[in-house]
Amino acid sequence: MIEQISTIISMDGNGLYVWSCLFILFFIIGINIYLPNRKLNRIYKENKTKAQ
Amino acid sequence: MNKIWNYIKDWFIEMGSPPLFFKWSSKILPWLLFISITVFIVGLLWGLFYSPTDYKQGDVYRIIYIHVPSAILGQSIFMFMAICGFITMVWRVKISGMLLKSAAPIGASFTLIALLTGSIWGKPTWGTWWVWDARLTSTLILFFIYAAIIGLHSSIDDKTKADRAISILSLVGIAIIPIIKKSVDWWQTLHQPSTFSLTSAPSMTPDMYQPLLLCFLGFYLIFALLLTMNLRAEVVIREKNRSWVSKQFLNLER
Amino acid sequence: MKSNIYNWFFLILRRDLLMAFRRSSTYITPLIFFLIVISFFPIALSPDQDFLRSLAPGVIWIAALLSSLLAIETIFSEDFRDGTLDEFFISNDPSFVLVFAKVLCHWLVTGFPILLASLISSLILYLPVSSLLPMICSLILGTFFMSLLGAIGAALSLGKSAILSAIIVLPFSIPTLLMGTAAVSSAIDYQDYSGFLLIMGAMLAIGVPGLCLLTVEAILLNYE
Numbered sequence: 001m002i003e004q005i006s007t008i009i010s011m012d013g014n015g016l017y018v019w020s021c022l023f024i025l026f027f028i029i030g031i032n033i034y035l036p037n038r039k040l041n042r043i044y045k046e047n048k049t050k051a052q
Numbered sequence: 053m054n055k056i057w058n059y060i061k062d063w064f065i066e067m068g069s070p071p072l073f074f075k076w077s078s079k080i081l082p083w084l085l086f087i088s089i090t091v092f093i094v095g096l097l098w099g100l101f102y103s104p105t106d107y108k109q110g111d112v113y114r115i116i117y118i119h120v121p122s123a124i125l126g127q128s129i130f131m132f133m134a135i136c137g138f139i140t141m142v143w144r145v146k147i148s149g150m151l152l153k154s155a156a157p158i159g160a161s162f163t164l165i166a167l168l169t170g171s172i173w174g175k176p177t178w179g180t181w182w183v184w185d186a187r188l189t190s191t192l193i194l195f196f197i198y199a200a201i202i203g204l205h206s207s208i209d210d211k212t213k214a215d216r217a218i219s220i221l222s223l224v225g226i227a228i229i230p231i232i233k234k235s236v237d238w239w240q241t242l243h244q245p246s247t248f249s250l251t252s253a254p255s256m257t258p259d260m261y262q263p264l265l266l267c268f269l270g271f272y273l274i275f276a277l278l279l280t281m282n283l284r285a286e287v288v289i290r291e292k293n294r295s296w297v298s299k300q301f302l303n304l305e306r
Numbered sequence: 307m308k309s310n311i312y313n314w315f316f317l318i319l320r321r322d323l324l325m326a327f328r329r330s331s332t333y334i335t336p337l338i339f340f341l342i343v344i345s346f347f348p349i350a351l352s353p354d355q356d357f358l359r360s361l362a363p364g365v366i367w368i369a370a371l372l373s374s375l376l377a378i379e380t381i382f383s384e385d386f387r388d389g390t391l392d393e394f395f396i397s398n399d400p401s402f403v404l405v406f407a408k409v410l411c412h413w414l415v416t417g418f419p420i421l422l423a424s425l426i427s428s429l430i431l432y433l434p435v436s437s438l439l440p441m442i443c444s445l446i447l448g449t450f451f452m453s454l455l456g457a458i459g460a461a462l463s464l465g466k467s468a469i470l471s472a473i474i475v476l477p478f479s480i481p482t483l484l485m486g487t488a489a490v491s492s493a494i495d496y497q498d499y500s501g502f503l504l505i506m507g508a509m510l511a512i513g514v515p516g517l518c519l520l521t522v523e524a525i526l527l528n529y530e
Contacts (some may be wrong), residue, residue: 001104014112016121017176018100021169025122028161030279036285043288047298141523196477204474208467214528217462220520221474224458227516228478231509235481239488 061143068147070287071296077280084280088273095266103263115173117264121271123166123187126194129275130158133201134226137219147283148216150290152222153205154282158199160273166191169248186236193232197225213292314399322411332380336373337419343369344426344427355432362431362489366441367448367483369427370420374449375475378456379468381412382525386464395529405518405525409450409457417449437493440503444486447506451482454510454517461524481509 066072106113136152139145168186171181182188201218208214282286291297324334347365348358385391394404424445428438455478460469489502 014110014176017172018114021118022096022100024168024172025118025165028165029274029278032158032161033167033281035226036278037280039285039289043292043297045081046292193477193480200474200477204462205469207463207470209324213530216527217524218459220462220524224455224478224517224520227512228481235484235505239484 065145068145068295070147070291070294071300072285073147074284074296074300081280081284084273084277088270088277090122091266092270092274095263095270099263099267103260104257106260109177109193112173112176115169117267119169119173120264121168121267122162122169123191125271125275126159126163126166129155129162130194130198130222130225130229133159137222137226140215140219141223146212147287149212149219150283150286152219153211153215155279156198156201156205156218156274158278158282160195160202162275163191163195163198167195173242185217186233186239190229190233190236193236194229197229201225218231311400311403315403317403318394318407319411322408323414326411326415332377333419334416336376336416337423339376340369340373340420340423340425342490343372344423344430348430359434359494360431360491362428362433363437363441363487363494364440365431366424366427366445366490367486368450369443370424370486371476371479371483373420374416374452375456375459375472377416378412378453378475379460379463379471381408381457381460383460383466384526391525392529395526401522401525402518405457405521409453409518409521412449412457413453417446417453420449421445433490434494436496437490440489440493443503444489444506447503447510448486450484451506451510451513452479454513454521455479456516458521458524462527463519464525464528482506484520485509 067076072146096117100114101116103114105111133152133155136148136155139148142151167188170191174183175181201221204221205218208217288297336509344365347361348497351357351361352363382391385394395401424441425438428441433441452475455475456471459475462474463471485502485506489499492499
């Protein structure tokens with residue numbers, strides 16, 4: 001079982017390339033999800049304090 | 053005919069009015085989140101684990117499931133932006149300017165993903181991180197154009213004015229991008245006879261091809277998700293002093 | 307009506323040219339800049355003749371692009387600052403003509419000296435005589451297209467930093483750069499170069515109406 005996983009991860013020595021691509025993809029999409037939500041949160045808090 | 057057209061136009065303008073947009077997008081956002089992330093993850097898992105290994109390139113070819121959809125998306129987002137730019141210029145619809153503004157960073161992100169993954173893919177297959185190949189060059193220029201649009205928008209303080217400024221720039225861009233692509237191709241044939249091409253992989257078998265199609269769908273859905281999120285943030289920031297924000301937004305969220 | 311437009315066009319052209327020639331820096335600066343950039347390449351890279359000859363088309367074209375964009379933000383900014391542009395737009399005459407006259411004036415003031423300077427630089431960079439004609443033709447078409455593109459960049463960044471308009475315009479100038487260098491370097495190799503010039507001409511033919519109209523829109527943004 002562990003050997004199977006390690007063969008999948010290493011991908012004949014090319015694993016580093018594929019996994020780094022996947023990492024870049026998720027990293028950049030993550031930034032794109034995080035930034036608008038941060039903006040929304042900030043305005044939410046501003047309005048909250050104004051209402052109080 | 054004219055009546056129907058006006059009806060459709062009014063419907064779009066109504067749906068695009070900031071409070072109404074915020075309302076209906078809050079309703080569809082969870083569904084969009086669920087569907088897009090599911091399709092995205094399933095497509096990537098299928099491509100990265102279950103599709104057969106390429107006999108020529110080995111497992112490195114699996115980068116195709118990340119690289120090609122993001123490259124295509126980078127270009128089609130520009131097309132989308134040009135359409136929004138046209139609507140902004142001709143009918144002055146407020147929401148289309150905001151759409152244009154919020155699509156630009158997403159397009160730049162996907163173009164950047166395509167460039168980075170392409171260069172990572174190039175290392176094992178070509179031996180170098182970068183080749184001045186026609187496609188790589190035109191993608192790099194596309195990224196610069198995105199950067200110019202984002203930079204122009206951030207430099208103008210009045211946001212509705214900035215929207216119209218970048219709509220002009222996106223219209224210039226959509227006219228000139230095909231010329232850039234073609235001229236880079238010609239430049240290639242002049243300087244070096246075609247040495248590499250990304251499509252040199254043998255014609256794809258269906259079981260490599262089907263996960264790629266699913267990845268395309270997943271990437272487009274992720275674009276829709278990111279666009280909705282960005283647009284919601286944009287709408288609320290622009291209208292933060294209006295009464296509907298403090299009423300609806302505070303009640304709907306959290 | 308027809309003669310009105312022509313009068314209007316020549317009036318603006320004459321006024322702008324007069325203003326440009328009263329201040330010699332407007333047409334001297336791009337020229338000097340062009341020559342300095344050109345002379346830096348042999349100093350920085352190598353004075354070898356064959357090497358410089360293979361490099362020459364690209365060097366001349368990059369220098370021409372940069373020096374035609376050097377003073378581009380002044381094309382509207384001074385008239386904008388002192389209110390002359392407002393008067394032009396208030397008047398009933400077509401603003402499209404105004405933009406075209408201003409672009410033409412900018413090209414006459416910066417693009418034309420560059421053409422002359424490129425002849426000198428072709429000597430410095432050992433370009434063969436056979437490639438002079440395509441170089442001049444492509445520079446005429448290319449620098450005019452650059453003036454058009456620069457006008458839209460200048461209109462969009464009115465009142466902003468000058469570097470912004472360069473960042474806006476430079477990515478769009480790639481086809482001009484590619485076609486121009488391709489025309490000159492294929493002439494060096496004794497190949498047919500007419501195709502590249504025709505494409506540049508076609509781009510210019512579409513660019514004059516299209517880009518001028520978009521520039522009018524871009525200037526109008528500042529009056530809302």
